[in-house]
Amino acid sequence: MHIEIRAFRAALVALGAIALSAATAAPASAQYHHRDNSLRFRGGLFEPDGNSKYWNDAEELFTGNASDLEDAIVGMDYEMDLTGDGRLSLMLSGSAYEGQDDREDAFFVDQFDNPIVHTVTLDIASFTAGLKLNLIPNGPVRPYVGAGGGYYVWQLEERGDFVFNDGIFSETFKDDGATLGYYFLAGLDIPFNENWGVFAEGRWHNADDELSNDFEDFGKLDLSGRELSAGFAWTF
Numbered sequence: 001m002h003i004e005i006r007a008f009r010a011a012l013v014a015l016g017a018i019a020l021s022a023a024t025a026a027p028a029s030a031q032y033h034h035r036d037n038s039l040r041f042r043g044g045l046f047e048p049d050g051n052s053k054y055w056n057d058a059e060e061l062f063t064g065n066a067s068d069l070e071d072a073i074v075g076m077d078y079e080m081d082l083t084g085d086g087r088l089s090l091m092l093s094g095s096a097y098e099g100q101d102d103r104e105d106a107f108f109v110d111q112f113d114n115p116i117v118h119t120v121t122l123d124i125a126s127f128t129a130g131l132k133l134n135l136i137p138n139g140p141v142r143p144y145v146g147a148g149g150g151y152y153v154w155q156l157e158e159r160g161d162f163v164f165n166d167g168i169f170s171e172t173f174k175d176d177g178a179t180l181g182y183y184f185l186a187g188l189d190i191p192f193n194e195n196w197g198v199f200a201e202g203r204w205h206n207a208d209d210e211l212s213n214d215f216e217d218f219g220k221l222d223l224s225g226r227e228l229s230a231g232f233a234w235t236f
Contacts, residue, residue: 037236038079040199044229046073046097048122052208053219058120062103066222069099069122073227079132086137090129091146095227097124108163116168118160124223125153126205128183142189144201149182152207152223156215173214181207181223195235203227 048055050066059065075095082088099122104115130148155176161168187201207223215221 036081038233039236040077040079040231040233041075042077042199042201042229042231043072043074044227045070046099046124046205046225046227048099048225049222051224052222054211054215054221057218058103060106062106062118064101064103068101069120071097071099073097073229075229079233082131086134089132089134091132091148093126093128093130093148093150095126098122102160105163108168110161110168116161116163118158118162121155121157121159123155126181126183126207127151127153130183130185132185134189140191142191144185144187144189146185147183149180151178152181152205152209153178154209154221154223156211156221175211175213175215175221177209177212179207179209179223181205189233191235197233197235198230199233200230201228203229 047070048066050056050059055066073095075093078092080090082090101120102117103120104117108116110116128148128150130146130150132144132146135143135145153176155174157172157174159172161170183203183205185201185203187199189197189199191197204226205224208220209223211218211221
């Protein structure tokens, strides 16, 4: 898994470098004016922060931490110009992430000295609305910043072997929910022509929710984390 993540991260960096090289090699006069709307398709990596009671307790009892659930995230944005000059736009976004990690009991092994292992799976889907401020609306490379908020839907599962009352048992624990959250973003748009371009951006999501069901009394689940992504945009 970690090899795949490193390869994915390297591919994102390479895409950004190629796009930036192409943009800076273009003549200074090659400036493309904005259109009213665009669809953006992105893929990247999401790394959970893990700053809550559930994550802290898990780190004391099992190997690993929240950052080990770093994995792929995909998303789509609809962007609509609000000012007529491309400076400020409304962005409606949706994204989906699933992270998975195998964890071992930090204190016990089985009768054959093998680790006692269970698998943690975290799914997060977000549906957000925000504002994007384009700092150089008609340049060959266009930096931007933004912020927004919305709905974060999640599911947590622990499946495998656990120690209870000095015995080992196999079980599956699940919980799910939905909560409000917000995000900040910063990135670069690099247009190739009036209709197509690429972009690279970072987002920081902030959200948490109270655990219940199979995780009753485990406190809050921190859903916050850092997203690094790149993709292409169709402007129309």
